[in-house]
Amino acid sequence: MGGRARLDGGAFLLPQPHCEGSWYLDIDYLDTVAVVFINDVPVLSADNCFRRYRPDVSTALQPGENRIRILFHSSIAAGADRQARQPFYIPYSTNNSPIANGNMLRKPQCHFGWDWNIAVAPLGLYGTIALKKLDPARIEHLETEQVHHDDGSVDLHVRLTLYAFEPSVVPVHFEFDGVRERLDCGIPAGETVIAHVFHIDRPRLWWPAGSGEQALYTLSADIPGETLTRRIGLRTIALITDPDEAGSRFAFKVNGREIFCRGANWIPADALFSRTSLEKTEDLLQSAVAAHMNMIRVWGGGFYEQDYFYDLCDRLGLMVWQDFMFACNLYPCTEDFLANVAQEVDYQVRRLSSHPSIALWCGDNELVGALTWFKESRDNRDRYLVAYDRLNRVIEQGVRKAYPQALWWPSSPASGYLDYGDAWHADGSGDMHYWSVWHENKSFANYRTIKPRFCSEFGFQSYTSMPVIETFADRGDMNIASPVIELHQKNAGGNERIAGTMFRYFRFPKDFANFVYLSQIQQGLAIGTAVDYWRSLKPHCMGTLYWQLNDTWPVASWSSLDYGGSWKALHYMARRFFQPVNVVAIPSEDGTSIAFSMVNDTLEELTIDMNLFAVTLDGERLPIRTATGTCPPDRAAELLSIDETEIPVDALLAWSFIASNGMSGEGHLALQPYKALELQPSGLETSVAPLADGRFEITVSATGLALFVMLEADCPGRLSDNAFDLHAGISRRIIFTPTTPLAEGDVPQFRIYDLQSSQQLG
Missing domain, CATH: 2.60.40.10 (Immunoglobulins)
Structure with missing residues (x-):
C-alpha cells in the first residue's frame, strides 16, 4: 500500500491528512469477470485476466477505516451469457473443453479443460493489489529499442511513460550500466513519454544458450517514490523467410548468425496459478537448458507468464516464442471484444518487449486450422474467416504500434503471412505442427517422410512416472484400464494409442510398472526419431520444438518433465538428441x-x-x-x-x-x-555408495545386453544419466542428487528397468 494506508484483510486505515489527493488501485492477474468495490462503491469492472488495471479510487475513499471487496462472477455463467449475445454462434473445441464457452472470455483457455489439464475454471486474484497515491506521477511503461547495431556500437533508446494527475515538474533519473542521467521534466496531466538515448561502444552481446554469453545490463528509471529496473540484453534478431526451391525458409538469425532452435512447448506450470512459484518455474526452465534447449514456446492457451519467467529466460539464454493467448477455438469479432483484446496486446507487448529472450510474437495457436473443425465454420467459412482476420489484424496492429521492431508471425502453424492454407501437412514453408504419428497412429518412421522448415509442435504421449502415479493411485488401481488411471488421461483414446503403439514395437510388459516404463521409452524413441531426422536436414529445417515440456498436474501426457519437475525418459534422451554436436x-x-x-x-x-x-x-x-x-x-x-x-x-x-x-x-x-528380438537376460546389477556432498554414486553393470536402462529412486531427485544402453561387461557410474538432502545414514533405494526384464515371459 502506498501512502500511509494500513491493510488488515480487506480493510485498511487511511488517516484524515492522507485521504486527499489522487489515489488508485494497481491490480494484475485478476481472473476474470469481477467487480472491485471500495466501501461498497464500484471502482472497477474487469473482464480480462491478461490486463493490468489502475482505476482511480479517490472519490471512494474515506477517512479512517476503508474496505476493499472483490465480487467474482462465474466464468461459466459469463461465458454462456456472452455466447448468447453474439450475432452468430462462435464454436469452441468440445474435445478440449468440457466446460463450455471459454472462448468468450479473456482468460486461460486451458482453465476450461484440455487434453492434458483438469477442467475447473478457477477464478481469483493471482497477482498483486495495491493502493497507491499519485504524487505527483507514476510510471506506466519502461521500454527500449536498439538502434544502429552494425558498427560495433549500439544506441539504446529508452522510453519512459509517466502518468500524472495534474501538471507538475518531475525529476527523472535514468541509469544504464553505471551511467546515471537526470532530467527535470515538466509534464501535463495524463500520459507523457520521456525519451533518452544511451550510446554503448563495443557492447557485450546476448546470445541464446549454447551460442555465446547471456550478457545482461541493468537499466533503471526512477521518479520520486518509484523505481523500475530492467535487465537488458543487447542483440539483433531476424526471422528469415526468403523464398527457395522448396518454398520459403523459416530461420531465426541472432546477431547475424542463424540459430537452429532446439526446444519444447511451455504450458502453465500448474493447473492452479497459486501453486506456481519462481522456484518451481526456475527448476523447469533449468531442466530445459540442461537438455541443450535454446527456445521455449509459450503456448497460446495459458498465460502471458509473470515477469520472473522472462527474467529467467533472459538469464538462461532461452529464446521465447510468445503466442498471444488464443488457442484451438474460434473467437468473437464484436467491437467490445476486439477493443478488450487491443488493450491486452498493448499492455503485454509493452511489458515484455525489452526482454532479449523474446524472439517472436505469434498471433495464436491453431486458429486457422480450427476453421475446419466445426460444422458452422465449414458451412460458412467466409463468415468465420473474416471474423478471424479481424481479430488477427487487431493483434498484429497492436504489436506493430507498441513495438515496431517486433518479429510478428500471424499464427502457428502458418505457411506465411495471409496464407490460410493447411500448414499441418504442407512442409515447404513457415512453421508446422505435425501430429500424424500420434493422432493418426502412424509409425515412428513416418516422421522421416516430411521435411519441415520449422516444426513448432509434434509429440507422443507417455504415462507419468511411477513415483508420481503412487501419489494418486492405490495398489489396486495399478492397471491402465482402472478408473483412476483413466481419469488421469484426458486425451480421448490416449491409453489405447499408447498400448497399441507399444504392441507394434514391444512385447507385452509383465506388470503395470513396466507398462509405464515402456510408455516412456517409446515416447523418447518417437520424438528422437523426428529430431534426429529433422536436424540432419539442416539448414532446410531450422527448428524443432516438441510438445510439451511440463505438466500442470499428474497426468498421462506428451511432457518430458513430470508434474513436480522430475525427468521422464524423454528428457534424458532429449539431452542426448539435442546435444549441439x-x-x-x-x-x-x-x-x-x-x-x-x-x-x-x-x-x-x-x-x-x-x-x-x-x-x-x-x-x-x-x-x-x-x-x-x-x-x-x-x-x-x-x-x-x-x-x-x-x-x-x-x-x-x-x-x-x-x-x-x-x-x-x-x-x-x-x-x-x-x-x-530374442533378448537374453542382461544380468544388471547396481551398487550405491554415499558421497561426502550428500549425493550418491550408483554403479550399474551388465553381463549381457541391457537396452534403455532406467533407474527410479524412491525419493525425489535427479540422475546424471538415464535411459542408456549397456553391453556385456560394461559398467556405468551414475550420480544421484536428492532434491532434499537425506538424513545421515539414509540411502535411497532404486528400482531398475531394462527392455529384456520388462517383458512378459512364458
Whole structure:
C-alpha cells in the first residue's frame, strides 16, 4: 500500500491528512469477470485476466477505516451469457473443453479443460493489489529499442511513460550500466513519454544458450517514490523467410548468425496459478537448458507468464516464442471484444518487449486450422474467416504500434503471412505442427517422410512416472484400464494409442510398472526419431520444438518433465538428441542402407571420429568399421553410409563418436521391431555408495545386453544419466542428487528397468 494506508484483510486505515489527493488501485492477474468495490462503491469492472488495471479510487475513499471487496462472477455463467449475445454462434473445441464457452472470455483457455489439464475454471486474484497515491506521477511503461547495431556500437533508446494527475515538474533519473542521467521534466496531466538515448561502444552481446554469453545490463528509471529496473540484453534478431526451391525458409538469425532452435512447448506450470512459484518455474526452465534447449514456446492457451519467467529466460539464454493467448477455438469479432483484446496486446507487448529472450510474437495457436473443425465454420467459412482476420489484424496492429521492431508471425502453424492454407501437412514453408504419428497412429518412421522448415509442435504421449502415479493411485488401481488411471488421461483414446503403439514395437510388459516404463521409452524413441531426422536436414529445417515440456498436474501426457519437475525418459534422451554436436542414423526409404549424418550447431568446423559395430543379443560387440569426417560450422553433413547386409542377422547396429571439441555420444538402431528380438537376460546389477556432498554414486553393470536402462529412486531427485544402453561387461557410474538432502545414514533405494526384464515371459 502506498501512502500511509494500513491493510488488515480487506480493510485498511487511511488517516484524515492522507485521504486527499489522487489515489488508485494497481491490480494484475485478476481472473476474470469481477467487480472491485471500495466501501461498497464500484471502482472497477474487469473482464480480462491478461490486463493490468489502475482505476482511480479517490472519490471512494474515506477517512479512517476503508474496505476493499472483490465480487467474482462465474466464468461459466459469463461465458454462456456472452455466447448468447453474439450475432452468430462462435464454436469452441468440445474435445478440449468440457466446460463450455471459454472462448468468450479473456482468460486461460486451458482453465476450461484440455487434453492434458483438469477442467475447473478457477477464478481469483493471482497477482498483486495495491493502493497507491499519485504524487505527483507514476510510471506506466519502461521500454527500449536498439538502434544502429552494425558498427560495433549500439544506441539504446529508452522510453519512459509517466502518468500524472495534474501538471507538475518531475525529476527523472535514468541509469544504464553505471551511467546515471537526470532530467527535470515538466509534464501535463495524463500520459507523457520521456525519451533518452544511451550510446554503448563495443557492447557485450546476448546470445541464446549454447551460442555465446547471456550478457545482461541493468537499466533503471526512477521518479520520486518509484523505481523500475530492467535487465537488458543487447542483440539483433531476424526471422528469415526468403523464398527457395522448396518454398520459403523459416530461420531465426541472432546477431547475424542463424540459430537452429532446439526446444519444447511451455504450458502453465500448474493447473492452479497459486501453486506456481519462481522456484518451481526456475527448476523447469533449468531442466530445459540442461537438455541443450535454446527456445521455449509459450503456448497460446495459458498465460502471458509473470515477469520472473522472462527474467529467467533472459538469464538462461532461452529464446521465447510468445503466442498471444488464443488457442484451438474460434473467437468473437464484436467491437467490445476486439477493443478488450487491443488493450491486452498493448499492455503485454509493452511489458515484455525489452526482454532479449523474446524472439517472436505469434498471433495464436491453431486458429486457422480450427476453421475446419466445426460444422458452422465449414458451412460458412467466409463468415468465420473474416471474423478471424479481424481479430488477427487487431493483434498484429497492436504489436506493430507498441513495438515496431517486433518479429510478428500471424499464427502457428502458418505457411506465411495471409496464407490460410493447411500448414499441418504442407512442409515447404513457415512453421508446422505435425501430429500424424500420434493422432493418426502412424509409425515412428513416418516422421522421416516430411521435411519441415520449422516444426513448432509434434509429440507422443507417455504415462507419468511411477513415483508420481503412487501419489494418486492405490495398489489396486495399478492397471491402465482402472478408473483412476483413466481419469488421469484426458486425451480421448490416449491409453489405447499408447498400448497399441507399444504392441507394434514391444512385447507385452509383465506388470503395470513396466507398462509405464515402456510408455516412456517409446515416447523418447518417437520424438528422437523426428529430431534426429529433422536436424540432419539442416539448414532446410531450422527448428524443432516438441510438445510439451511440463505438466500442470499428474497426468498421462506428451511432457518430458513430470508434474513436480522430475525427468521422464524423454528428457534424458532429449539431452542426448539435442546435444549441439551429434551423429544420427537415418535408414533409407527403401530399407537397404543406413546413412550417418553429422550435426553441428557450433561455429567451429569439427572433425568427428566414429566407431561402428554390431551388438549381438547377448551383448557382444562386433566391430564393423571406423570413420572420420569433417562437418562445417552450423551444418549437417553425411559421414558414412552402409548397406544393411553388413549387419549380422538378429544384431543391433550401434555406434559411438567423439568430436574434436570434446563432445561425444553413442546410440543404437534396431533394424526390426524390438518385439522380434530374442533378448537374453542382461544380468544388471547396481551398487550405491554415499558421497561426502550428500549425493550418491550408483554403479550399474551388465553381463549381457541391457537396452534403455532406467533407474527410479524412491525419493525425489535427479540422475546424471538415464535411459542408456549397456553391453556385456560394461559398467556405468551414475550420480544421484536428492532434491532434499537425506538424513545421515539414509540411502535411497532404486528400482531398475531394462527392455529384456520388462517383458512378459512364458
